[in-house]
Amino acid sequence: MKNILFVCLGNICRSPMAEYxxxxxxxxxxxxAACKSAGTSGWHNGETMHCGTADILDGMNIDSRDFVSSQVPDDCMQVYDYVLVMDDNNLRDMQKRFGKNPHKLFKITDLLPENSPHDHVPDPWYTGNFVQTREIVSQCCAILCDKLQKGEM
Structure with a gap:
């Protein structure tokens, strides 16, 4: 069984969406596979997810009522097989804290085909576009599932 951690800045929009x-x-x-999500900042520790993310998940018939925001744990590189971040800032923050480990720590959009127009998952906290976030995250998660089923990860 693989353990996967999804990481964004505040752990209330993108990474919880990816987790669920x-x-x-x-x-x-x-x-x-087991998965969890966390934020690099800890700004929202103990909070529920953003209502925009919750609405998207509700629309997908995914129950997310048990979610509680948390910060990336100190032992994440020992506990998780893969740590997938949402953008370059998250990647830099995680690399500063844990070092470079490209086989374990990488952007979720690195899973997308090379011709993909997406090199990160835009933060809907700023863009307001939770549908776009869902589309990118869903595509990445489907590819992740494919790779896990094929034993490529």
Missing amino acids: VFRDMAAQRGIQ
Whole structure:
């Protein structure tokens, strides 16, 4: 069983969406994987996810009522097989804290085909576009599931 951590800045928009979308996809495909999400900042520790993310997940019939925001734990590189971040800033913050480990720590959009127009997951806290975030995260999570099923990760 693989353990996966999804990371964004505040852990209330992008990374919780990735956590719950991946968990749902993995369960539907029978993939044995555990996942969690966390933020680099800790600004929202103990809070629920952003209502925009919750609305997207509700629209996908994914129950997210048990979510509580948290900061990236100190032992994340020991606990998780993969740590997938949402953008370059998250990657830099994580590399400063834990060092470079490109086989374990990378942007979720690195899973997308090279011709993809997306090199990061835009933060809907700023863009307001939770649908765009869902589309990118869903595509990345589907590819992640494919790779796990094929034993490529």
